[in-house]
Structures are given as structure tokens and as C-alpha cells.
Amino acid sequence: MTMQQxxxxxxxxxxxxxxxxxxxxxxxxxxxxxxxVDDPRxxxxxxxxxxxxxxxxxSPKGKKHLDGIFEAWFQNRxxxxxxxxxxxxxxxNFKRVEQIKAENEATAAKLTQHVTKAIETKxxxxxxxxxxxxxxxxxxxxxxxxxxxxxWYLQLADRVKPKQKVAxxxxxxxxxxxxxx
Numbered sequence: 808m809t810m811q812q813x814x815x816x817x818x819x820x821x822x823x824x825x826x827x828x829x830x831x832x833x834x835x836x837x838x839x840x841x842x843x844v845d846d847p848r849x850x851x852x853x854x855x856x857x858x859x860x861x862x863x864x865x866s867p868k869g870k871k872h873l874d875g876i877f878e879a880w881f882q883n884r885x886x887x888x889x890x891x892x893x894x895x896x897x898x899x900n901f902k903r904v905e906q907i908k909a910e911n912e913a914t915a916a917k918l919t920q921h922v923t924k925a926i927e928t929k930x931x932x933x934x935x936x937x938x939x940x941x942x943x944x945x946x947x948x949x950x951x952x953x954x955x956x957x958x959w960y961l962q963l964a965d966r967v968k969p970k971q972k973v974a975x976x977x978x979x980x981x982x983x984x985x986x987x988x
Contacts (some may be wrong), residue, residue, distance in 0.1 A: 833872045836863065934982045935974055945982070946974035959987050 835850035840859045864876070888950040895903075903931040935946040940956055950967035952958040962985045 833876065934986060935979055948973050950976075952954065960986065 837856065837860060840856045841847040841852070844855050846852045847856065864873065935944070937945050939945050939948055939952075939960070941948065941952055943952070945963075948956075948960075948972055950969045950973075951962045953967060953973065954965035954969075963973055963977065963982070966981070966985075967973055973982070
């Protein structure tokens with residue numbers, strides 16, 4: 808014998824998920840009832856489907872769907888009532904649109920700043936990780952090796968002891984400051 812778990816087991820479904828599943832179940836039922844009448848577009852067909860629907864909703868099986876159906880009806884009607892009874896003036900609507908645009912621009916600017924900072928941080932990290940002509944990462948090169956490579960590596964050699972590794976003597980920012988632009 809298989810034990811059936813309650814609908815909310817193991818408590819990882821949100822109410823909206825269960826509600827949507829119920830809406831789909833009831834919609835499928837109504838569509839099946841529509842298919843059973845001769846002409847679902849006729850007033851008689853519509854009346855028959857409506858009566859079957861109401862009968863089902865008053866049955867024990869239908870009661871579990873009441874909250875979902877009420878919620879769908881309420882959301883639909885609430886939007887309608889807002890539009891009918893509390894219309895938005897053009898000025899208010901324009902202000903809302905402008906506010907949304909301003910918020911979107913502020914968010915875009917903040918994201919751009921965040922991405923730019925992340926790219927700069929990544930670029931700094933790349934300098935100590937870059938491969939040198941000796942085939943080693945800069946961080947693993949000693950002061951003597953930097954002196955032998957010449958060029959801008961000489962500036963590093965002046966700040967790193969001959970047998971000391973670059974990463975032990977200098978941080979990312981130090982290397983970045985010495986790197987020619």
C-alpha cells in the first residue's frame with residue numbers, strides 16, 4: 808500500500824504554485840465540459856457548462872478550488888474597478904513613466920559602476936598573473952629575474968630584493984602604479 812503525502816508535503820511549494828496548479832486543473836475540467844456539449848458557443852451550451860461548473864464547485868471536490876477561483880476573479884475585477892473608479896490622469900501617468908525611467912537610469916548607472924569596478928579589479932589581478940618573457944607568472948619572478956628582463960621590469964627590480972618574489976614585495980596596486988600606460 809502506498810502512502811499518499813498531503814498536498815503541502817514536503818513543504819517546498821509556495822501557495823501560488825499550488826494555486827496555479829489548481830487553476831490549471833479547474834480550467835481543464837471546464838474545457839472538458841465544454842467539449843461534452845453540442846455547441847459550447849450557444850447560450851444553451853454555455854448554460855449547461857455553467858450549471859455543471861456550479862454543481863462541481865458546491866461538491867466536496869470543488870471546494871478546494873474556491874480560493875483560487877476567488878483570487879483570479881478578485882484580481883481581474885480589482886483591476887477593472889481601478890480603471891473604472893479611479894482612473895489615472897495623463898499627468899499622473901506621465902509622472903509615473905518619468906519616475907520609472909529615472910529609476911531605470913539610476914539602476915543602469917549603478918550597475919555600470921559596479922561592472923566597471925569589477926573589471927578594474929580583474930585587470931589589476933591580471934598584472935601579477937601575467938606571463939613574463941621567462942615563462943613564469945610575474946608574481947613568481949625574483950628581483951634578479953626582473954632586472955634581467957629589462958624594460959619596465961627594472962622598476963620592479965628596484966623595489967624587490969634580488970632573491971625575493973614580486974608578489975611577496977608588491978601588491979596589485981603597486982604593480983599597477985608602475986605599469987606603463
